[in-house]
Amino acid sequence: MVLQAPVLPGPVVPPNFLESLMSYVAPLKDMLFVLNELAGLEQVSTLPGCEDATPETVEAVLQENAKFCSEVVAPLNRSGDQEPSYWHDGEVTTSKGFKEAFKAFAEAGWQGVQHPVEFGGQGLPKLVATPCIEMLNAANLSFALCPLLSDGAIEALLTAGSDEQKRIYLENLVSGKWTGTMNLTEPQAGSDLALVRTRAVPQGDGTYKISGTKIFITYGEHDMAENIVHLVLARTPSAPEGVKGISLFIVPKFMVNADGTPGARNDVHCVSLEHKLGIKASPTAVLQFGDHGGAVGTLVGEENRGLEYMFIMMNAARFAVGLQGISVAERAYQKALAYAKDRVQSRDLAGSAGAVTIIHQPDVRRMLMSMRSQTEAARALAYVTAAAHDAAHHHADDATRKANQAFYEFMVPVVKGWSTEISIDVASTGVQIHGGMGFIEETGAAQFYRDARILTIYEGTTAIQANDLVGRKTARDGGAVAKAIIAQVRATQAELANSGAPDLVAIGKQLASGADALEQVVAYVVGNLKSDIKGVFAGSVPYLKLAGIVLGGWQLGRAALVATQKLQSAAGDSNFYQAKIGTARFFAEHILSQADAYRISIVEGSSGVMALTEDQF
Amino acid sequence: MVLQAPVLPGPVVPPNFLESLMSYVAPLKDMLFVLNELAGLEQVSTLPGCEDATPETVEAVLQENAKFCSEVVAPLNRSGDQEPSYWHDGEVTTSKGFKEAFKAFAEAGWQGVQHPVEFGGQGLPKLVATPCIEMLNAANLSFALCPLLSDGAIEALLTAGSDEQKRIYLENLVSGKWTGTMNLTEPQAGSDLALVRTRAVPQGDGTYKISGTKIFITYGEHDMAENIVHLVLARTPSAPEGVKGISLFIVPKFMVNADGTPGARNDVHCVSLEHKLGIKASPTAVLQFGDHGGAVGTLVGEENRGLEYMFIMMNAARFAVGLQGISVAERAYQKALAYAKDRVQSRDLAGSAGAVTIIHQPDVRRMLMSMRSQTEAARALAYVTAAAHDAAHHHADDATRKANQAFYEFMVPVVKGWSTEISIDVASTGVQIHGGMGFIEETGAAQFYRDARILTIYEGTTAIQANDLVGRKTARDGGAVAKAIIAQVRATQAELANSGAPDLVAIGKQLASGADALEQVVAYVVGNLKSDIKGVFAGSVPYLKLAGIVLGGWQLGRAALVATQKLQSAAGDSNFYQAKIGTARFFAEHILSQADAYRISIVEGSSGVMALTEDQF
Incomplete structure (x- = not known):
């Protein structure tokens, strides 16, 4: 186990320097630009059931959320890393301040932003919840994981829970009085849920006795809520093997009394926490079910359909983990930018009398632009995706709903x-x-x-996402959705090319190459999956990354077009819009420009991936 | 400061699983292949002064070194990370086992491998020391840093030390009885040494009183050696400003008695250690010089030429840090490979009854090949570079020496x-x-x-290396050396193209694109440096990476040619040679294939880098 060196005197970094760099300022202006100009917030607010989300209301909500995240949650980020949650005798004490901050979060109603008014939520569109989730995670990834998992549990119960289960659990989850978890992983069952062994034996009274070990359960035990609602994958005695024999159960930490209050302790216990590389404040639990007589659970939906329900949670959680990536990127960027504007070192290459701040150095500039442009591209793509989710759920027209659902799922x-x-x-x-x-x-x-290092792993590794993209999202419909999206990219590209503005034309040039590469790759994936399944999957992650840079570049291209119009009409802050164009151009020529390399990897490179036999390694 | 959570019970990972994966096995077969087939060990062993380094002797040396590194040093890697060196009252206690292991290292003569026989070394070529350094660092990066810094101090004293200084210090450094450090950085002077403030005041007796603060001093204080020889950059009272006023001093931890033994304690004290992200076992010291009456130092070489001497140390150290990258990559690869062969999860895509080890999954294969191929390419490039160093120092022919020196410096x-x-x-x-x-x-x-995260920072960040590559190594001679190297790449490319073997032709195709890209970039750098200095330096790091993948790909192309010949003549292990070809092909189509993206970044992308004003960030 880990022993630390004794506390050391005098760190090199002066304390006031630290304080000045430690704050998180929500990038509201950037967020609102994306919401209003790229993701169509105004259109979303005309959807049935979304009428409250007017641009004015949304701006007010986001300002309030930004204030809460910056003032209450962000200050706990560093201290939580230094003093992680800890385990003692089955109980978990979270990092200092977390309990109080979560209480404030719940009381302010932030857990309920995107959940139904019927269960005490605010019923706002996903497009509005999305920047809120980004801000909370940027403020404190470890803290934000707890409500993120509650959101997933709420989604699953809304879809598959019985009326009774909804009545007992939903209001308390939506209010943040209780929290939720996802119990999938077991020591032998990580990416491969077919290997799940946890057992659920029916007791004849409508309940099941659950027994088994679950690992990597985020916020599987903690002191921030009255009760913890575990959603657990397990097998009934009659279940078929593999993923078709998995059912989903609710196993609350405390059984729920008839009056809805927490009652007797259930037989689910945290036997240890992991010592992790990052997100240290978030407790990652090993949970033991049924070691002392059996944990009592109730079935969600039907037997053997657990994976399907879990995917509801997981899809919501996957999107949210994508936001976590954007959040930590934004926070890292803000910190690096502040340092680059403060640290004096070396002369300006163009000639200066003395040393200047390092933001004058071209390579520091390149690094900052790389951070900034990738973060902005990923944000734009995520918000546009959230808007599609809202249209898929609320639009009056069936065909429009379907098209948006397909876009969202892709x-x-x-x-x-x-x-x-x-x-x-x-x-x-x-x-x-x-x-x-x-x-x-x-x-x-x-x-x-x-902290960032977990994000490509949990809620499905990048390879798992890429398998989904190749199989269910591209090959299954013969690439129809992918091609429809590429057609939209081509339309933006044509607008850029025809603009006559040098920056826009330069962006359009790279976007054209990117669209070409993506088109060829989609054709390759669709055309070869059956004949060469390993060869196609060898390129699955490169395909996912190619899709990311082309579609991210598309969104920044759209941003550059809007910014150009704004500058032409002299509307608003010219620095802001010029920066949007410069950022889009950087992304096009430094990130999107990698598209053809991905195409080569995917289309020409599969034999190299599989060239060695296992023995030759 | 850092408080840890209490020790936690029962980690998820079973202990025997850990042990089985924890070992380091030196990749001797790969190393010998590079030494003999790519770096020309046999030719090196014909150089005057290198006659002892016959392939047979070298193999025996490497086997002995591998044994020592695997058995003595590697087992301390994880424990050193868990129980870092710690500071108490000015003294530093290194991690458990380090002291004994360093004693064994010194007694076996490993510190002296590449140093002159005259001072007790083994006088072997750099090409032979190179795999030894790789192995030591792969076994334990933190441990290996100590001898790495001694190597630098030895190089500097060999070049610039007085006979007296050589007599007093060299034998003890070469034997590993004493160790060396480099004292460059100060809080305000990191990459920019012009800002160094440490003062050196002549005392009239040939000595100087040194005063100031140095930070980030690796092994600046420890308990592994009798004495520590600090090489310190400082300014004399009459020194001009900037880098032209920096002198180099020896400041030993203990003054040296007339009989050569350590005497009175010098006034250099470690006031704290840093709490770092990685390489935790290596103490990173803040050193205070002259707080108690003045630290006594002696001048190395001439006043105000300190930077020049420091560059001798630094160039040796930079090459060695490059090896550290290869080392940690190799170690990480070995660990991931062992896990991939052990972990059972999901079916084989091509169809299997049950779950298989994850090495069957194409994306795991892709990741392993990416790790392996990049590590092998970097190793080949480094070893070939070491051979050029030997030829530059030992070849009988002046023109050959010069050409090799130019290659080495590039x-x-x-x-x-x-x-x-x-x-x-x-x-x-x-x-x-x-x-x-x-x-x-x-x-x-x-x-x-x-651990790896420090490597692109210390001994000059990647940007500092890239500045060197652009300025001193490319533009200064109008790209002559770069073009000569590209001509060699073209020759290999032609051989590959003319081979008729599909794998070799595929490698040649990517190598041709890579050479094209590199050629255009060299022309751009040479042609535009004066007119657009910021634009060219905006592409400096992409240029360095482009050079890396093209030259690394070149070496793997050479390896594939050799392997093909071996297979044709049925010489040796066919699995080994087939793997060399497969690895080269993977690298060509997945890594080298990025060359044109770098060209676009560099040649077309500079305006995006500098597009935003400082205010617009």
């Missing part, structure tokens, strides 16, 4: 996989900008590098 | 910058292959991800 693995992959790169670049100081834990940049 | 920033950049990516991929287990510290994969 995008979920891209948002999850690509936003999280870039977050590691962005956080690492943030460390690099800090130089040696970035490697010192006191500075805080290293925490983002550690 | 390569140092590429080896340092590129090998370390890929090491972060490789270590991160290693975590990914482990899935959720990779994020748990007990597994050990995360340590490599943390």
